[in-house]
Amino acid sequence: MDEFYSSTDPERFISNPLTAFRLVRQLRNAGIAIEDVARRNISEDFSALRSKAEFLPSDTDLDGVVIALLRLQDLYKLDPKNMTGLAKALNLNPDECFHIAMVANQKNQFQHAALWMQETLRKLDEVPDAVVTKQEVLQRLASVPFPARNLPIALGLSQVLPPHVVMDVKTLLQLAHSSRLVESIKDWDEAQLSISSFDNAPQAHSWHSDYEALCRGEGIKMTPQRQRKMVCRYTTGGGNPRLIYAPAKQEQEWDQPLILRFHDFLTISEIKVIKELSRSKLARAKVVDPVTGEKVSTTVRVSKSAWLSEDESPVVARVNQRIGDVTGLDMETAEDLQIANYGIGGQYEPHYDSALVNDSYVELQGRRIATVLVYMSDVEVGGSTVFPSVGAALRPKMGSAVVWFNLLKSGEEDARTLHAACPVFLGSKWVANKWIRSLGQEFRRKCSLSSTE
Incomplete structure (x- = not known):
């Protein structure tokens, strides 16, 4: 200590x-x-x-x-x-x-x-x-x-x-x-x-108490047996990722995994480059106020963020390619890589990635079909990524990545993907986010009229 x-x-x-x-x-x-x-x-x-x-x-x-x-x-x-x-x-x-x-x-x-x-x-x-x-x-x-x-x-x-x-x-x-x-x-x-x-x-939301409990390590619905399944390892040689988590009540009903986790997704040297590229660009992250439609600083989201395009470094381009490989999605309509740093008390309260207010890119690129979250640091205490609707809590592990689909195959929002970044108590949390849009994914992730996949 x-x-x-x-x-x-x-x-x-x-x-x-x-x-x-x-x-x-x-x-x-x-x-x-x-x-x-x-x-x-x-x-x-x-x-x-x-x-x-x-x-x-x-x-x-x-x-x-x-x-x-x-x-x-x-x-x-x-x-x-x-x-x-x-x-x-x-x-x-x-x-x-x-x-x-x-x-x-x-x-x-x-x-x-x-x-x-x-x-x-x-x-x-x-x-x-x-x-x-x-x-x-x-x-x-x-x-x-x-x-x-x-x-x-x-x-x-x-x-x-x-x-x-x-x-x-x-x-x-x-x-x-x-x-x-x-x-x-x-x-x-x-x-x-x-x-x-x-x-x-x-x-005002019923899930708010569940979110806070998960951040404290309470109410987690993952049994030790299912936690042992939460292991996917990514190597440069490829490999088939395994299902790491699905809600206990719905494991027989859902064909697609909710969350995939990959270890060794980024190397230490890649993390160092990405951090250095983003440090000078970091600025207070904002959200769109649902009433005014303007971007505002708020206690709902407390962090600093920056955006990196793949033209800025071969490392960023390589990471984007790697994300395309593990998701199987077309990266043409993916957003730039967002880097976020959560300092003391840094957090992002429960939200959906696909439900953006005044999203000007929807007509051109579609909604955010998938989220890729890469941890670029360990966190001493706090800072977990939690899913209140299903009782899942993921601890940050440097170099690992988490992937989930925000939309069902029917195009509807998957209610299970409500997630949050718990406040950082001890440590400095660095993550990289990649949001992939739905346009161009029609033949990579086939559509379905079913509301359960």
């Missing part, structure tokens, strides 16, 4: 959410200090120093790390004590815990704010030498909307504080409840209006 937190590999080092938070916070504090010193001096040396400080993290960057941390805490059902105990070297101090609490409060994540304030109080008992004081934490806790301050938290406070302070807490809680409840509801409603409709949609 110590090796994982070594700074000899910066990407792995920063992939721990607590490490990232501490580092970005320290850099932000350094930037603020530099800006303060530069403002008080007019010499050229300090002006040059101030210009370099612009490259340090901003408040927005720091908030982004905290929000990702809270997203992980929420999905993986971790309380602050468990998170701060991930490693001895990452034991957050009271000021750091309080910072997380304040960001959570500002973002209207009041339950998390209350929990992190409670953790701050616990830390202050262990490390009293901090900037924040117990009195300040208690005052802030009193401003958190009443529903978030549940009874266990209040009882926990009364057990560790002197009697006169407990009385102050009770008074503050009562005053806060009467004076801020209406204001808190108003603030919450206004916050909801500023969130994309895409952000609120998943909660």
Whole structure:
């Protein structure tokens, strides 16, 4: 474990959410200090120093790390004590815990704010030498909307504080409840209006809880016997892939496999080339808002992506050819290779690849008939690809590839292909996606009027 937190590999080092938070916070504090010193001096040396400080993290960057941390805490059902105990070297101090609490409060994540304030109080008992004081934490806790301050938290406070302070807490809680409840509801409603409709949609779906459970390793419907069948090996010499997964309830009904997995699909050298080609192109991935039709950044999809054409490198052309070989599909109407990097809290909530909003390529190239997902890194914790409708969860394995058909032979969408990328907890997830369109596949994947294949 110590090796994982070594700074000899910066990407792995920063992939721990607590490490990232501490580092970005320290850099932000350094930037603020530099800006303060530069403002008080007019010499050229300090002006040059101030210009370099612009490259340090901003408040927005720091908030982004905290929000990702809270997203992980929420999905993986971790309380602050468990998170701060991930490693001895990452034991957050009271000021750091309080910072997380304040960001959570500002973002209207009041339950998390209350929990992190409670953790701050616990830390202050262990490390009293901090900037924040117990009195300040208690005052802030009193401003958190009443529903978030549940009874266990209040009882926990009364057990560790002197009697006169407990009385102050009770008074503050009562005053806060009467004076801020209406204001808190108003603030919450206004916050909801500023969130994309895409952000609120998943909660309305019945499969959302199944998706989260699969990400935590719960509800997986693959028996050990069927998991042993989940092995397909690709070699440059070819080979016949075997069926690796089909839903338990439908194994006798479906003739075609749902998911195919290939190992050793990419070599280490090929992965290195693809990563290097894409790094300078990576930008925040967006989705099409179903209401406005515009591409927007959203918590539904948190990653960076880039596109590579086969003209950019013989490696990309070779990968495209390999994808054509294993799928048996015509690559003329396939999209360029998309590279995606999921950092801290990176995720893509359940979606269908074939159901694109305002897809301008449908008339020219058809819908996305197949998806090829290639893992270009291992992931320490989290980052699985899950299929909520059938209870399947696939762990990333560097060099392996996963293939599935989004459309049935009738041309209808296969409801079983609902899938998601679980949030990355520890590690940096790199994948390459190839979407193949239906135009030109008529003689390669024969049509059928059946709705079950």
